[in-house]
Amino acid sequence: MKTTIQDKAKLVNSVFSEVYNKYDLMNDILSLGIHRIWKDKFIDWMNPSRDSSLIDVASGTGDIAKKFALRNKNLSIVTCIEPNEDMFKIGKKNLVNFKNIKWIKSRAESLPVEDSMYDFYSISYGIRNVSDINKTLKEAYRVLKPGGRFMCLEFSKIDNELLNFLYKNYSKAIPTLGKYIAGSSKPYEYLINSIDSFYNQEQLLELIRKNGFTNVEYRNLSNGISAIHSGWKI
Template identity: 85%
Template structure:
């Protein structure tokens, strides 16, 4: 078990060390820009106010922290958590002008922050990559204030047969795109395999609820290509 966890952490770290420089470009190309619409919908459902605080975990290049900050007219206090050196540096640089956003190099499974301090916890396309999902969810619960909200955006399972067929075929082309743009197909083979192996909407909902959150619900985006899960700490 310990070995499996370490192996996954190593693999994921090597994946993001290879792609960090072209991560934003690849996201735009692969999704034809649609990831931006999904991220906007994610923030819409969060509906933060100017004095909401956020911990954004697996921040990558900082998209969610940036959108959340802009919605609150740059008043929200935001902490970004990102373990990968390349992604961390890229994200920090992208958001250099946001004085309300601080960055911590750390993992979702061990957040170096106090209990009960954030209004929102977000994890966008990160939960599939963590090595221990239950530990991650327990940490999310710990750092949220009572009344705080857990929000997760992740690839999920498509509820339409034709779209699923088209998507599966399109997915086979993604590693070639990776080879062309990033110079390596391996990270994108990992991406496709990890999406396939990940939980469906209901299974993820159950895991979130099992780790203490209440009123857990989800919304599909583009027929379940992605899904947003929301849960509350009481």
């Protein structure tokens, strides 16, 4: 059966409404805390200057916005975009002391912000979850200033056979871990399937390029378990 855009949006929304209160804990457990290092590397590669503005899309509990704001000594304007009511509430609460961070409940495919507003656009473990990736990339292009930079952090394809074998076997245990720790296996089945069926590094690079960005490149993290893609609006 074909999954429609509405089906995917509904499914993804229900997944995050089921896991929101254990989201950060599960991230730490499932990645053994390594997601924090990947997110630091993401901000390192961004290398924002003090007055750079950021729109962080699919913000979830706010990790990227927080790291960016701390790096910039809270001097820059940051907008967080998050459509899921439960994730939105937690994210906003987590970052309540960051006065320069504004939250908007919205989807990546249609951003309620003007054209050419931001120096950076970030999407961390979000692009795999959007319903329409081309619309998402076009919106990213629209809201960036000329000279602005698109940055995406996402699970990707492993370039090492042994690690791939180990990772695939570990993945099979993730839904069971989800059941015992977070109370449900379904969201973690979705996680594994969505990672499996998502684009590889080169395919994602090509999509970003097709949607207008130049100098598109990527860096693998931990042999491609995750990858960072970067592209520029010239």
